[in-house]
Amino acid sequence: MQIKNFMVDQSLKELTNHRTVVLPxxxxxxxxxxxxxxxxxxxxxxxxxxxxxxxxxxxxxxxxxxxxxxxxxxxxxxxxxxxxxxxxxxxxxxxxxxxxxxxxxxxxxxxxxxxxxxxxxxxxxxxxxxxxxxxxxxxxxxxxxxxxxxxxxxxxxxxxxxxxxxxxxxxxxINGFQLEYEQTEMVKNHRMKHMLNWIHLHYAEKLMLDDIARAGQLSRSECCRYFKRILKKTPLNYVTDYRIQKSISLLQQAESNVTEVAYQVGFNSTSYFIDKFRKSMNMTPLSYKKCKMNDC
The missing domain is CATH 2.60.120.280 (Regulatory protein AraC)
Incomplete structure (x- = not known):
């Protein structure tokens, strides 16, 4: 089975080239x-x-x-x-x-x-x-x-x-949709993308809720409400999940090891990384790595 990596930039904009040679x-x-x-x-x-x-x-x-x-x-x-x-x-x-x-x-x-x-x-x-x-x-x-x-x-x-x-x-x-243009919705979308962009630029560092909220020009509580409403999780839970996502491709590199990957993606404890990875992927990082190396 061919495993494909879905590439996005720091703002979550997809990097797939959405065009053929002659058509956009x-x-x-x-x-x-x-x-x-x-x-x-x-x-x-x-x-x-x-x-x-x-x-x-x-x-x-x-x-x-x-x-x-x-x-x-x-x-x-x-x-x-x-x-x-x-x-x-x-x-x-x-x-x-x-x-x-x-x-x-x-x-x-x-x-x-x-x-x-x-x-x-x-x-x-x-x-x-x-x-x-x-x-x-x-x-x-x-x-x-x-x-x-x-x-x-x-x-x-x-x-x-x-x-x-x-x-x-x-x-x-042809359905005749009644189009609406709410400034608050535009601002909300813009702020959410700014916060996600900031996380994706700094996920390997120590991240604080205040930093994420500041990226969206929001208070801590409003920042949490944005994430809960749109992503159904807290900002810091999103950070953890994103770090796990970034670790997956690193673990598939033959020369990588679990401890190095943990610190590369922003975890300051290997045991904490293993625990979070297991809860997310239903296996340990080492088991995942061995599985992918053996194409299981």
Whole structure:
């Protein structure tokens, strides 16, 4: 089984190159449990994203909300929305992921009127795509078609893709969503990304709650409320979980040892690292390392 590492920068912006050679899009199949973490970690990107579950089921978290998506269903995830995904009930979830630069959805002349207002709206972090609704079915079928077009690369396939993207966007906005632009929501999202960015830059150091709160220009109590509301955990618990995530790739390096990895990712006690790793991964760091070395 191929294990894939999901790359993000310090602000959680995904580093995947969301484009082909000639098109500002990417379309690929993702098997959730093949990720190095066993799930798709929290991230965001400028591109809009369309998801279609082709096997199993998954739980997606988009900003503060969680949504279960079953086989044959999908999601639209808006530009800039924090999101993550984990498979449900060990279902071996596989989904098609279509990422598109917002500027490529429609022509420049139409972008200002028909795309920009939607990606800026604060009440549309995501939209569920239901195959039982005609508009949803049209979008899901177009995702499949684009995936096929990119794989086959038949003559003029780029033009065919633009036709399918226009169809997708028309079916999405035809519902007449009442768009909202709440300044408080924009500020909240901005502050959360600042705090996460600060943690990801300094996770290997000694971190204090005051430092995290200061990065988001919040009080300690308000900082905790942000994390509890959006990530369902305390800021310092998030730090611990993030350190465990960073340790996973280090443990897979043949020359690494558990003690060195523990201190590299910010733990000041090997025993504490082992305890937290065991609770998170259901095995010790050494057992994990041996398992990965033996490809078990």
């Amino acid at each position: 899009i990417a379309c690929y199949e993702t098997t959730i449990n093949q990720n190095i973490h066993g799930f798709i970690p929290l991230h965001w990107h400028d591109e809009i994203q369309f998801v279609l579950i082709v096997k199993g089921e998954a739980i997606f978290q988009i900003n503060e909300e969680k949504r279960m998506v079953r086989e044959g269903e999908g999601l639209f995830i808006n530009s800039g929305s924090l999101h993550m995904a984990e498979e449900k009930n060990h279902s071996g979830c596989v989904y098609i992921c279509l990422n598109v630069s917002p500027h490529f959805v429609l022509s420049p002349e139409l972008y200002t009127s028909y795309v920009y207002p939607y990606i800026q709206a604060t009440n549309l972090p995501y939209i569920s795509l239901d195959a039982n609704e005609l508009w949803g079915k049209n979008i899901l079928n177009a995702i499949i078609k684009i995936n096929q077009l990119i794989q086959q690369k038949s003559p003029f396939y780029e033009i065919d893709i633009t036709v399918q993207l226009t169809l997708i966007w028309q079916n999405l906005i």
